[in-house]
Amino acid sequence: MLKNKRKPESEIPTSSMADIAFLLLVFFLVTTTIDQDKGVPLTLPEISEEPPQKLEKDRVLDILIANSGKIMINEQVLSQRNQLRSEVRNSLEELGRDQDGKYKKIVSIKTQAQTMYDDYIYVLDQVKMAGATKISIAEPEE
Secondary structure: OOOOOOOOOOOOOOOOHHHHHHHHHHHHHHHOOOOOOOOOOOOOOOOOOOOOOOOOHHHEEEEEEOOOOOEEEOOEEOOOHHHHHHHHHHHHHHHOEOOOOOEOOEEEEEEOOOOOHHHHHHHHHHHHHOOOOOEEEEOOOO
């Protein structure tokens, strides 16, 4: 009589699986590089002991961004957003440039409390592309 032979069960050895997983985890943590978001490059002014100077109204270009996305330049609503850069450039050209080659006019950007961040970045980008180097980021007036 033939006896039923039991087939040996084959198993995958898992005793060192945790060690291998841990080593892989450490390897990827050590070798991974993380890109840091640069953000919006802004140069902040130096701290000064002198009291702030009053500027004439014609030296400042006021831009207000409403929470609806509408853009106002010197209290006049722009009919189209793509006019912003040319309007800013025309206004900057009025006073000309100083000895350093920078426009004399200061651009003041203000937002309402619920303004979308994308709208703010769009306006800031357009102002920079228009050639403005003196940009003031101001709190909205109540």
